[in-house]
Amino acid sequence: MxxxxxxxxxxxxxxxxxxxxxxxxxxxxxxxxxxxxxxxxxxxxxxxxxxxxxxxxxxxxxxxxxxxxxxxxxxxxxxxxxxxxxxxxxxTNLPLESRSEINYLEKLGLPVLSLVLALLATPLFELTIPAFVVGGVILLSAVPLYQKAIHSLTEERHLTVNVLESMWVTLHTLQGELTAPALSILMNESSETLREMTASESHRSHLEFVDVSRLYWVERDGNKTEVALSDLQVGDCIIVSAGDRIPVDGKAIQGTALLDQQVLTGESQLISCEVGQIVYASTLLVRGQLFILAEKVGKNTKAGQAFQLIENAPVYDSRIADYAEEISNQAVLPAMCLGAGIFAFTGDVHRAIAPLQLDFGVGIGLSVPTAILSALQYAAKTGVYIRNGRALEMLAKVDTIVFDKTGTLTEVKGEIVGIEILAPEVNAEKILSLAASAEQFLHHPFAEAISGYVTTKNIKLEACESWDYQVGMGVKAKINQQEILVGKALFLQEAGVEIDVEKLQNQEGVIRNRSLVYVAKNGKLLGYIIYSNPVRKESATVIKILEKAGINTYMLTGDRHQVASAVAYKLGMSMGRVYASATPERKIEILQQLHEQGKVIAFVGEGLNDAAALGYADVSITLTGCSDVARSTADIVLLDNDLRSLNHAINLAKRTMEIVNQNIALVAIPNISVVLAGVLFSLNPVIAVIISNGSTILAELNGLRPLFDEERKDPEIDTSAGRSDEGMLGVGWRKRGKKILSNLPI
Structure with a gap:
């Protein structure tokens, strides 16, 4: 080509x-x-x-x-x-409301026609148009309003502002005041159309993150062919090779493989897969090849259901809008009684109808979601997915943020930072070679770290004659007829290797957010490799900005106290706000304690063990690439995997709520003023409509401001934020010998 x-x-x-x-x-x-x-x-x-x-x-x-x-x-x-x-x-398969463009003629045609006829029938134009014709068109254009009123009476079984407005339109039309109701209907429909336009764009922005270009090999009727993801069917035999993600939930019917479930669970879990075993969509096939009989495809898979939880989540809900609507609805009956009382005492129909125009709840109900939707759309375009308006409102109120450690404040991928030799017959290169050889087929953080490290050092790997991996513990391999063990202390101890764990873990390297991976040969400990999940380069800056803004930061982690304290110290966090060795249940207990202190909490996590805490927090936040469980639970997803997105989201939330409060004032004050002027001074209904509905449109336009914000500008990473490693040596959380990490051979 x-x-x-x-x-x-x-x-x-x-x-x-x-x-x-x-x-x-x-x-x-x-x-x-x-x-x-x-x-x-x-x-x-x-x-x-x-x-x-x-x-x-x-x-x-x-x-x-x-x-x-x-x-x-x-x-x-x-x-x-x-x-x-x-x-x-x-x-084609999208819901109609998701893929159809807004039909402006259908929504605005009759309202525009009714207003034109009403204006032509005024003395200004002196056209002879029968009043019943104009009135009929006006009432016909008001059908959507009547439908809402009937729904509130028959289904919701209570009075709403739609009932009030229906009465106002009908009574004015019957009185021959045609321009005012026609103008009111048109302005209301225009306001709703404006919000729908914003909602349509917001939905479209979420669809942009769906990739339909992936093709898979499928065996059908004995022939192999490439099929698009959306065309996979139940009963297909899908061929998945090393490096591919499994696209369906189904049963392995041929082949063997090693699977990595990190995307599904949030943890680097490697499992072996054989014929007859059930596998799930989004699982990575690390080694081997599988022929999979598809049992669930698309949205019916576990991964698809998790994605649908996000796609189908409501985006319009807003506590402020609900509260304003509730107040407005509670004012319906008093307004009707007031109108009846005014008519009984004065006999003035115009003044009696005036209280029926008390519909600031509708204006707020339209303008507040417009501001929310505009903010959600802007957030998605700038790297933050926010599930709904409630999450945005709560984020603006947050005064406490609780972070998980691994994968959130630190990088997921580790790096080799040192090696300690404990047997005189080997050197550092030999230990690294044995460890990397045993780990070469694995894809958990340490395996990837040591694989990358030995590659840069040009260290030769040796062939494994056999190997057996125990998830989360270690690997046993046979290399040159020698049994090699690589893993945690407990893993080696259970295999009969003697390790003085207390002595070895007192090293300074462990305190500095370092972990030890032990290497043994034929039951004898050769040494240990020190590796680290380094803190994210932006973490200290984010913590500093949050604390400066008056937001307290905490850390909850299942890691041991020494490592958690080291990370918190380096990031500049208060050591009294660090909770280590925390189980999922313990995390919930701590969040409950913070709630009892009156705090509004956001929890930031990314793993399966964070799901409960994410569900309990006022606002739950996760990063892209996290587990499906975390993503389906979280209110907010930081799409660019940068914690500075959290600062951006908080600033956007606060600014949006300022706009929301402005909109409430823009709608409520003119509406109440119009009602008072109608009752006291018999204000012209056309002027009343212009002021009342005009304020709603003005508020909606104000709500669109987030769409026109400048491009996101993240703060520069502050190298002075946090604390130095040298200062960490003086922290007395545990007595230990001060062994200098830089002296370790590597």
């Missing part, structure tokens, strides 16, 4: 593809397929110039990765057709 990259800058690509000029079907398929790539925001095809222009989110997608994906699509016409079919099928 003839192609050439003509222009490339961060966020934008222009590629010359000669076939675009002569093959319109190919051009359409290529455009559709490129659009399906996650984080691609715009695709244009210019057949005359033979060019493909791609705009993408440079903060989410690397230049090299997007170019690689596009070139692979340009070269593979068959794949283009499959992806295009899958994309069209997915769009």
């Amino acid at each position: 003839d192609y050439q990259v003509i222009h490339s800058i961060a966020g934008r690509l222009r590629i010359l593809v000669s076939r675009l000029a002569s093959d319109s079907e190919y051009a359409n398929n290529l455009k559709c397929s490129v659009e399906s790539i996650a984080f691609v925001t715009n695709v244009r095809v210019n057949p005359l110039a033979k060019s493909l222009i791609v705009i993408y989110d440079k903060n989410q997608l690397k230049d090299s990765l997007i170019l690689e994906q596009i070139i692979s699509l340009i070269r593979d016409e068959q794949r283009l057709k499959l992806i295009t079919q899958a994309t069209k099928k997915q769009i």
